[in-house]
Amino acid sequence: MTVLVFLDPAFPSGRVADASVPQLLATDLGATRGDGVFESMLAVDGKPRKVSMHLDRMAASAAALELAFPAPGQWEPAISTALAEFGRVHGEPQAVVKLILTRGPEGADQPTAWVQASPVPASAARQREAGLDVLLLDRGYDSTVAEHAPWLLLGSKTLSYAVNMAAIRYAREHGADDVIFTSSDGKVLEGPTSTVVLATVQNGTKTLLTPELESGILPGTTQGALFQAAENAGWQLGYGPLEPTHLHQADGVWLVSSIRLLAPVKSINAEPIAVSPALTAELAALVETVL
């Protein structure tokens, strides 16, 4: 099902491996400490989208963890190999491409790096179409802590995602689909696997807003691409701080990410918010132009 290609100096195009048999040492610090970084991107017709944005962000995450980051010239051929193999096996036009880099086996001082290509989960299109019921959950952090506490790795996409996964489970058990994290000082942060974007339309001026990066959130690659396209199309852009009232007052709220793309939020804490199919269509079209 999943195609696996390891970065391996002996294989310039990456070493294809069988995902159905063990490929990782049990002592890999990725598995025992969540000590590593990752990216997920969408590939369409064998081409990964926003690959340089993802590689740049992954390099920044690796730097925050003091992990040596393989050069793009090592990742890119491995991604191509994975997508060629995925096309051969699956024949589907779309794939999820994951890049993973761990600190490697304990004591070895040799990172483990690989590319996975797998089918896009059916839930992505379903949630994009149906929209999302979202819970606001406290992320526990103050929105100012990231700047003076680099050891918290805020804004880095690490393999330590247990809290993100627990938050989504919590939402599902409480009748929702997804989560928007808030800071302990009441600011809107991000989703566990997405960026929050909202739109306002006033007197013919359309504005896209997203929380500011200084609050310790991950810089969204899809949000970044969308904002660029929107600006080119005449939208105003704005960056937080945002509070939950802004979500309730907006003309539309979306969770934006590389695989699910633009998923409209239809309720927050079980309270319906404004949903605009027209804005969703317009923004989705903008996403398509840049990707």
Added chain:
Amino acid sequence: MTVLVFLDPAFPSGRVADASVPQLLATDLGATRGDGVFESMLAVDGKPRKVSMHLDRMAASAAALELAFPAPGQWEPAISTALAEFGRVHGEPQAVVKLILTRGPEGADQPTAWVQASPVPASAARQREAGLDVLLLDRGYDSTVAEHAPWLLLGSKTLSYAVNMAAIRYAREHGADDVIFTSSDGKVLEGPTSTVVLATVQNGTKTLLTPELESGILPGTTQGALFQAAENAGWQLGYGPLEPTHLHQADGVWLVSSIRLLAPVKSINAEPIAVSPALTAELAALVETVL
């Protein structure tokens, strides 16, 4: 070097595996999401110490992550097998025994569980003898958040340890050996891999203190055993809230954990604190009586 034994229904005593070759699927959610729990314990002469305390705590961590937890009757034979194999291979009296449980391969709904036995790192005895220079680092959380935000998994020992590892790296790069985390409201929490214990001696009354569990810290198995032994030996016991001033005013501060045991703190943020070899010896002897 490392002995590996998987929990496997087909092998009632555990399935011994070669740690030098891959044993985990690359899609295991332990490796890709830090989604799992673990415990580390010391074994002496083939016997794991405090095994039921560790299994109880791991069961609680697994419950917080909604992971099915294998029964002690599955872990214990696997631990015995690992230690027998470790003794055969290494002939050392002491071993680190790690228990690891992940959510298993993506989409499989089948947790992965294994036992590792490996040599005790030389740094454990060295730090126990030499003492620790410690930095206070902000953990970013308020000491009251754990109680109303179960999705933060505070007090659970998850595989998502990237922040703990980053904090220790940060300390080492700033001339220290280890870290004591503080809450955003200024309370003493815990070390990245240890519990904070401090002692006061006033008018012949000896008191052991540790931060209160409600602040979202992990319940320390070694701290728990030490407190029980100390109480039996006539010590008074106390539980936080503690603030950094308490550390500076104490007659001794220790970081307590299962492998390194009782390591005295000799400075905090480069400021020397009281160190009492007599109290360290007395408490170390108490640790030995219960383990």
